[in-house]
Amino acid sequence: MANESNETVNVTINGVAAAVPRGARIIEAAEQLGIGIAHYCYHPGLSAPAMCRMCLVEVEGAPKLAPACVTPVAEGQVINTESERARAARTGTLEFYLLNHPLDCPICDKSGECKLQDFTHAEGRPHGRSVEPKRVLGLDDFGGDILYQGNRCIMCTRCVRFMREIAGADLLGVVQRGHRSAIDTFFETGLEGSLWAGNIVDICPVGALLSKDFLHKARVWDLDNTPSVCPNCAQGCNVRLDTRDNLVVRIRPRLNPAVNSYWMCDYGRHQYEWLNQPDRVQTPMQRGAEGELVPVGWQEVLPALLARLQQRHGPLVVLGSPMLGNEDNGLLARLAGRLGGGTLRYRSAQAEAEVPCPGFPALARRRELTANGRGLELLGFQRTGTMAGEGGLTDLAGATVIVLGDALEDQPADFAAGVELLVVLGQRPTAAARSAHYLLPVCTCAEQEGTFPNVHGLVQRFWPALQPPPLARPAWQVLSVLLAGLDDGAPVNSAGGAFLRLGELYPEYAGLSYEQLGSRGALINEPVVRPAGKGA
Amino acid sequence: MAYPYRDEREVRILSAHFGDPEARTLAGWRQRGGYEALGQALALSPEQVTEIVKNSALRGRGGAGFPTGLKWSFLRNDGRPHYVLVNSDESEPGAFKDRELCRWTPHQLLEGALINAYAIRAQHVYIYMRGEFFEPAQIVARAIDEAYAAGIAGPDVLGSGVTIDVTLHLGAGAYICGEETALMNSLEGRRGQPRVKPPFPAVFGAFGQPTNINNVETLCTVPHIIRNGADWWRSIGTDKSTGTKLFNMSGHLVRRGNFEFPLGFNMKELIYDVCGGIRDGRSLKAVIPGGSSVPMLAAHELDIPCAYERVATAGSKLGTASMIVMDDRTDIVKQVRRMVEFYAHESCGQCTPCREGTAWLARIMRRIEAGQGTEADLALLVDLGKNMTGTTICVLSDSAAAPVLSSLAKFKDEYLALIGRAAPVAAAV
Amino acid sequence: MAEERTPLQGGNPGWAGETGEYGHLTEADVRGTTYVGKRPPEGTSPGASCSYPYQVGGGRPDAPLFEGPYRERLDKILSRYPNRQGALLPVLALAQEIRGHLSPESMAEVAAALGLAPAYVRGVATFYTMYHKRPVGEHLVQVCTNVACNLCGADEVLRAFLAATGTEPGQISADGQYTVIEAECLGACGFPTAVQVNDRYFENVSPEAVPAILERLAQEAAARSSAAARQGS
Known part of the structure; x- marks a missing residue:
């Protein structure tokens, strides 16, 4: 549909006259007018073979029904998607789709988001007329996370085209021909080699391609869907977190033409269990008289912590979190500044190399395997430690250390030994975290609102998908209360407010607001070079 | 002429050298x-x-x-x-x-x-x-x-x-x-x-x-x-169908083979005179005039010129002028079933109406042939045939429906005879 | 490839030339074997314009692909197409000529030779019926049972071949010599029943002619193997 010249043609679709871009295909033009045309093989991110024969529409003056997915609009065209012929063709074709379909919706993971269900409910025949035995193909393991349930397959070949055109690896093909056709890999060679194969489950319009990970986990109508940004690398793919019973059960890509199109990588897709950690810091805690951690209320702990911070002697080291948003890390940096400045660091996992998506090169699994490395760098944090996101924390003797988000998993149980003061705003009570003088429960990025700037500086919002533990708070909230105690403005009471605060503190974010970011994000302002490791 | 039979009425242009091994060679071809x-x-x-x-x-x-x-x-x-x-x-x-x-x-x-x-x-x-x-x-x-x-x-x-x-x-x-x-x-x-x-x-x-x-x-x-x-x-043939054409004559004919005639040659004459009529003294039941993809013609419909426009007027197509002639003993249902099986075997499988429809037609036809059909099946065949016509990328789907639709239109009694015969069995199933 | 007429029993010669009014033609005249000359398995290379495979039986599943004269034929095929993918069909057929059928390994080797994805090659190979995904007998007997032949008794001819070879459709006979399958229209409707045995058509085949055709095939096979033995010694 891309049309450089902005030329339009006038068409009438179902009686609605409109100017649509020249060169657009009928299905796209109709979409613009809010008219959906049923389809299986067509996918806006792939080539269109026009073989599912569902999108046949009546074009006035044409002898045959035209496939809307490949027929370009023309000046003066009068298109009818609801004419008797077009409807009859769809109803007739739908019957063929159900001929060999097992109708096993009750045990099918796709049920509820299945196009075969949708269109059959809408326009199919109420009763099938076939009394013939159905073709049985059985289940095939395609390797990796993918199962193929051939009986349900409608041979739309979206998966084959995705692997060829987007994943750049021709690992799937149609084998045999006619009614014996099936999708298959090259014998025992599976899809394991591809980082992108998981997308074929998303684009399969029926329940033929299944995720082993999601298999029989939930009925899709029981899922809550929350728009989010994949936190598992610096690409910032737009995703949807699908949750049930307060657990993330799958991550699926969400369209953003500038970032990830319709796709995401399997690495990001499958890294979600860390959001479901049952083992959480449940309440704020501080050291009691015996040196043991004692649960205390937020009302008590924050004034105590503030007083303790103001009394400290040694240098200040602050560890930011690349898995938390700008709001949290920005206010953390601000706190460091208000406490007289300190060393700002973060640790993050990194991959050996980028893995670009061959068919959509703007998309890549980035080397940086966290969402906010870029944001932390902008805020003046410096990366430390190994590629695995470990180590780098050896010179802390006598220092006051504030840790945000980092679980300190690689650190010993006596991590706080030798440290003047250890404050952990954390999620998991690891041994090192439990050595802290103050251990405060904060939300994960799936439990709060926030923003991540991606590798290209596009700031994108994410939304809360999970309920945090009852006493956990977003880190920005905790930090803004501490800052208020240091006479640094009033506490902010929303993530959006924290983001506006960020704009006041950092020119990169000046003038941006959540409203402006919307669901597609906005670019940060030209970055300012500032001395690393110093708080604002 | 044609090969392996000849007829004096033929106008042999393309087939002039059929059966002449010398014409194959470059030297021989140049001599000619x-x-x-x-x-x-x-x-x-x-x-x-x-x-x-x-x-x-x-x-x-x-x-x-x-x-x-x-x-x-x-x-x-x-x-x-x-x-x-x-x-x-x-x-x-x-x-x-x-x-x-x-x-x-x-x-x-x-x-x-x-x-x-x-x-x-x-x-x-x-x-x-x-x-x-x-x-x-x-x-x-x-x-x-x-x-x-x-x-x-x-x-x-x-x-x-x-x-x-x-x-x-x-x-x-x-x-x-x-x-x-x-x-x-x-x-x-x-x-x-x-x-x-x-x-x-x-x-x-x-x-x-x-x-x-x-x-x-x-x-x-x-x-x-x-x-x-x-x-x-x-100057050869008709206004709209010029020149000569090879007629591929097969089926229950006395003389089978290729015969070259100007387009417009009478179909009946071709079948009865040139090809000697039906073998074993039988009579003719049906002709598929242009390859299996075109509608069949019944015996009384054959007195037409073999020209594209005239065969179309008669409700069929000249196609490749490949005439399959069937005698009165022919089991139409079996032959249509065989043709439909062919299209099911040859469907490329892209378009759903063809991929599923050809196989479905074949299964219904097999059932009817085995005496397991019902009258509802005949209506279903017609409806499926219509749903398979004009809805796909190429015309293989239409071609598969053509023999079913035309045989049902012209030889429905043969279907009904099979259905009548097996009604009790069908009921048992 | 007999120059002389080799009449078969059952009143049916097995090729179209002996029916109708062309009784003077020899089998070589009709098949054009004199004109075509010797064929690659007998030692010459195919012509300048192409390289086409032969369905001749005698493939060895462990034979190396594309070595020696076969490498030359591969190169010739490649020279006739604007890209390597274009050569896929003839190269698959060449691999089948060498090995008798297309195993997964053969498909992978063809894919590597042409720079194509193995799954793609599998998709193409399984689309076409002439690529055998499993071994077949030395003689692949394909009996056309489509409408024009069917009208004239093709079903009986098929049954006769199955009975004479003692096989079910698609099976290899006990002696490894025959696989009999039903074929779709072979394009010889005027000469029913048409039967293709490897790369050769037999036409006007009646059930009565089947034993004689099998006898002839056995004799030819025996002659080939004794010739090969002479060459080997």
Whole structure:
């Protein structure tokens, strides 16, 4: 549909006259007018073979029904998607789709988001007329996370085209021909080699391609869907977190033409269990008289912590979190500044190399395997430690250390030994975290609102998908209360407010607001070079 | 004439040398006037050659009957590589003319293909022959070698400075590759699935380049038209169906084989006089006049001229003029079932109505044949046939429905007899 | 490839030339074998314009692909197409000529030779019926049972071949010599029943002619193997 010249043609679709871009295909033009045309093989991110024969529409003056997915609009065209012929063709074709379909919706993971269900409910025949035995193909393991349930397959070949055109690896093909056709890999060679194969489950319009990970986990109508940004690398793919019973059960890509199109990588897709950690810091805690951690209320702990911070002697080291948003890390940096400045660091996992998506090169699994490395760098944090996101924390003797988000998993149980003061705003009570003088429960990025700037500086919002533990708070909230105690403005009471605060503190974010970011994000302002490791 | 029978009424142009092994060879073909037409064509401009073919009103012999010269004229002199494809994928049940043309007169085909290539400025001809035709393939390959050795193909065709390469390409067993765009996909090393048109082959054909594709018989007529002129060709046949045509006569005939007649020759005369009528003194029940993809005609519908427009008026199509004649003992249901099974076997599987519909038709037909059918099945067959017509990329789906629909229209009593016979069994199921 | 007429029992010669009014033609005349000359398995290379495979039986599943003369034929095929993918069909057929059928390994080797994805090659190979995904007998007997032949008794001819070879459709006979399958229209409707045995057509085949055809095939096979033995010694 891309049309450089902005030329339009006038068409009438179902009686609605409109100017649509020249060169657009009928299905796209109709979409613009809010008219959906049923389809299986067509996918806006792939080539269109026009073989599912569902999108046949009546074009006035044409002898045959035209496939809307490949027929370009023309000046003066009068298109009818609801004419008797077009409807009859769809109803007739739908019957063929159900001929060999097992109708096993009750045990099918796709049920509820299945196009075969949708269109059959809408326009199919109420009763099938076939009394013939159905073709049985059985289940095939395609390797990796993918199962193929051939009986349900409608041979739309979206998966084959995705692997060829987007994943750049021709690992799937149609084998045999006619009614014996099936999708298959090259014998025992599976899809394991591809980082992108998981997308074929998303684009399969029926329940033929299944995720082993999601298999029989939930009925899709029981899922809550929350728009989010994949936190598992610096690409910032737009995703949807699908949750049930307060657990993330799958991550699926969400369209953003500038970032990830319709796709995401399997690495990001499958890294979600860390959001479901049952083992959480449940309440704020501080050291009691015996040196043991004692649960205390937020009302008590924050004034105590503030007083303790103001009394400290040694240098200040602050560890930011690349898995938390700008709001949290920005206010953390601000706190460091208000406490007289300190060393700002973060640790993050990194991959050996980028893995670009061959068919959509703007998309890549980035080397940086966290969402906010870029944001932390902008805020003046410096990366430390190994590629695995470990180590780098050896010179802390006598220092006051504030840790945000980092679980300190690689650190010993006596991590706080030798440290003047250890404050952990954390999620998991690891041994090192439990050595802290103050251990405060904060939300994960799936439990709060926030923003991540991606590798290209596009700031994108994410939304809360999970309920945090009852006493956990977003880190920005905790930090803004501490800052208020240091006479640094009033506490902010929303993530959006924290983001506006960020704009006041950092020119990169000046003038941006959540409203402006919307669901597609906005670019940060030209970055300012500032001395690393110093708080604002 | 034809091979292996002859008839004095025939007008033998393409088939003049059937059964004459000498005509196969380059020397023999030249003795019989071969490659004169190529020389004549090379002396003209490509446009002039196309104009002659256009004026002859020659219609493609592959089944659709599209005007050949018009098709040639779609290609522009645009500097892109052009291809000529020769469609020798003859697989339509009933058709067996291209095989005979290739095996007896390979140089006739080559000459036509080279003229075609010159007329559309193609530098490469691919002869796509169905893989089963090993014997004709060897003969055509030998002829190509002879033509290269004699400077008729390759660089500098007959000293004209024009380069035309010829490659023989064998298919591998797929009826659908006779569809022009499926043939192109197959030639390119893909699954032989028809392409969505537009773009048409004249713009985006083989290897993405402008391409002209013609049937073997069409190209075999071209040298004769060039040599004798468009008017001569138009003087044979009818206004809308010019020239002669090979009639492929098969089934329950006394004399089977290829017979060459001017288009417009009476079908009844062809069947009863030329082919000697029905074997074993039986009577005729039905004729499929143009290959299995066209509707059948009943015995009383045969007194028509064999011309594209006249057979269409009678409710069928001349197609490839491949007539399958069935006698009164023929089990129509069985034969229709066999045809439908063929289409189910040969469906490429792209379009759902065809992929599922052909197999479904076959299963219903098998059930009816086995005496397990009901009257509701007949209505279902008609409805499915309609849903399979005009809804797919190519016409294989329509072709599969055609024998079912036409046999149900004309021989419904045969279906009903099977249903009546087995009603108790069907009820038990 | 007999130059002389070799009449078969059952009143049916097995090729179209002996019916109708062309009784003077020899089998070589009709098949064009004199004109075509010797074929690659007998030592010459195919012509300049192409390289086409032969369905001749005698493939060895462990034979190396594309070595020696076969490498030359591969190169010739490649020279006739604007890209390597175009060569896929003839190269698959060549691999089948060498090995008798297309195993997964053969498909992978063809894919490597042409720079294509193995799954793609599998998709193409399984589309076409002439590529055998499993081994077949030395003689692949394909009996056309489509409408024009069917009207004239093709079902009986098929049954006769199955009975004479003692096989079920698609099976290899106990002696490894025959696989009999039903074929779709072979394009010889005027000469029913049409039967293709490897790369050769037998036409006007009646059930009575089947034993004689099998006898002839056995004799030819014996002659080939004794010739091969002479050459080997």
